[in-house]
Structure formats: structure tokens, C-alpha cells
Amino acid sequence: MKNTSPGNSSAFFRSGKVLLLSSLLIATGCAQNPDIRASRDGTSGITSRADTEYVNCVKGGIRHDAAxxxxxxxxxxxxxxxxxxxxxxxxxxxxxxxxxxxxxSVYQRNAWQDKGRLINAAVMCSRA
Structure with missing residues (x-):
């Protein structure tokens, strides 16, 4: 007769699931494209302003200490x-x-942190 304890096999499967889940999460995280243009935080549109005028307007709408x-x-x-x-x-x-x-086209990483200030400036400047 063979002695087995009932908890050993389920613990093995649980640790296997944790390992599999961890591997999938790591692989998914590594596969993300860090390019800001892949961000979901952004919009696009049309402006009649010249490039320099539009960029200066957008620059005036964001934090002054931003590089x-x-x-x-x-x-x-x-x-x-x-x-x-x-x-x-x-x-x-x-x-x-x-x-x-x-x-x-405007893209802002973590736009929620400053309530989309860059996105808002780009849209506002396109209308003026």
C-alpha cells in the first residue's frame, strides 16, 4: 500500500500555476512598445496655424519648467x-x-497625472 498525503499534489499544481502566471505577466510586460506614439492617451486634428506659431502656443499651455x-x-x-x-x-x-x-497628433504618457494638460493645450491651440 502506498501512502500519499492529500495536500502535496494540490500544492504542486498551485505553485505551477503561479509560475505560469508570473511568466505570462513578465512576457506581456516586456512585449509592450514603450514608444509614446503607441499610447492610448492622445488625439489628433487639424489647425490652420503655422508650425512655429502652433508649437509656441502649445508650449505656453504646459508647465513652464518642463523640458x-x-x-x-x-x-x-x-x-x-x-x-x-x-x-x-x-x-x-x-x-x-x-x-x-x-x-x-498629440500623445501624452500618464495624462491622468496633470489632467491631460498637453492634450488640452494642443486642442485649444488648434482652434485659435
């Missing part, structure tokens, strides 16, 4: 907040030129 950077890339004007690295930037506004109007 900002403007770059030109492939015919687009990129306005970064925090860093020029899209994986580290806290905000990004992209402007694309079209005849008579400019298309903008």
Missing part, C-alpha cells in the same frame, strides 16, 4: 516634452503640413 525640444523629421515638426527619445518622452506633438492646414 521641451523641437525637431524636424521627414517633413514633420516634432515637439517633445521631457526627452527627444519617444520611449522616454512624457509628451509628443507631431505636425504634418498640408496646403492651407496642418494635421497634428
Amino acid at each position: 521641451t525640444f523641437t525637431q524636424e523629421e521627414n517633413g514633420k515638426t516634432l515637439f517633445f516634452v521631457g526627452s527627444t527619445d519617444p520611449a522616454k518622452a512624457s509628451g509628443l506633438v507631431e505636425l504634418s503640413n498640408a496646403p492651407g492646414q496642418n494635421h497634428f
Whole structure:
């Protein structure tokens, strides 16, 4: 006759489930794209303002102590907040030129922290 204790097999399966769940969570976290353009916090629209005028307006609508950077890339004007690295930037506004109007896209990482100040500034400046 073989002696088994009833708790050993269920403990084994529980630890196996924990290991599997932990592995899946780690793999999912590592697979996320850190580029700010992959963020769900953002919007897009059209403005009739010139690039420089629009960027200056948006810059005036965010915290004055925020580090900002403007770059030109492939015919687009990129306005970064925090860093020029899209994986580290806290905000990004992209402007694309079209005849008579400019298309903008704005992305803000953790927008809930300051109630979407960059997003709100980009939308407000597009209307003025």
C-alpha cells in the first residue's frame, strides 16, 4: 500500500500555476512598445496655424519648467516634452503640413497625472 498525503499534489499544481502566471505577466510586460506614439492617451486634428506659431502656443499651455525640444523629421515638426527619445518622452506633438492646414497628433504618457494638460493645450491651440 502506498501512502500519499492529500495536500502535496494540490500544492504542486498551485505553485505551477503561479509560475505560469508570473511568466505570462513578465512576457506581456516586456512585449509592450514603450514608444509614446503607441499610447492610448492622445488625439489628433487639424489647425490652420503655422508650425512655429502652433508649437509656441502649445508650449505656453504646459508647465513652464518642463523640458521641451523641437525637431524636424521627414517633413514633420516634432515637439517633445521631457526627452527627444519617444520611449522616454512624457509628451509628443507631431505636425504634418498640408496646403492651407496642418494635421497634428498629440500623445501624452500618464495624462491622468496633470489632467491631460498637453492634450488640452494642443486642442485649444488648434482652434485659435
